[in-house]
Amino acid sequence: LLPILRFPDPRLKKLARPVVEIDDGIRKLAADMAETMYEAPGIGLAATQVDVHLRVVVIDISEEKNQLLVFVNPSLSRCEGEQIGEEGCLSVPGIYDKVERAERVTIHYLDLDGKQRTMDADGLLAVCIQHEIDHLNGIVFVDHLSQLKQGRIKSKLAKQARVTA
Ligand SMILES: O=C(O)C[C@@H](Cc1ccccc1)[C@H](O)SCc1ccccc1
Ligand SMILES: [Zn+2]
Secondary structure, three states: OOOOOOOOOHHHHOOOEOOOOOOHHHHHHHHHHHHHHHHOOOOEEEHHHHOOOEOEEEEOOOOOOOOOEEEEEEEEEEEEOOEEEEEOOOOOOOOOEEEEEOOEEEEEEEOOOOOEEEEEEEHHHHHHHHHHHHHHOOOOHHHHOOHHHHHHHHHHHHHHHHHHO
16 A cells, blocks of 8 residues: 555645656556555545656546556546536545536546557546546645635644644
8 A cells, every 4th residue: 555645745746757668667556556546445546646756547436446547648638518526635634625627528648558548538537537637737626725725724634633643
């Protein structure tokens, strides 16, 4: 299992670098990220969240937890429509708030065989993909909220940290 960075850790703001070659190291990273995601539990995880600043994302929104998607160097095209959904984040435990996302996206990425692929997504998968790509760009969903809400969240998490410490 990989330790997940907690907001407002400054390493969550780092920009992840593209993967140059998909080797066994990247395949092991994806496997470790998937294990960490399933155990959390979560439906998505970006390498940034486990302090690896490479553009790798794992997602599984299936009920049976048996449809793992791995996106290397993901990018979006054709962002259409709007949807507002309640979001949480494994790096911001206990905080949930509404975030506006595109309803439909086309994602371009490399699979673990290094093959260039394209996928259309909508609904929860589109939301998750946008949430994870934000992480690779150093953006946490809290950054989309008002300064007032961000202040409240920081103090709430600081209090939680004191209690658990
Ligand atoms: O921190 C992460 O990146 C995992 C996120 C991914 C996510 C956030 C909002 C909406 C969709 C996906 C989640 O914390 S995973 C936990 C979760 C589980 C079911 C539904 C929503 C969030
Ligand atoms: Zn997140």
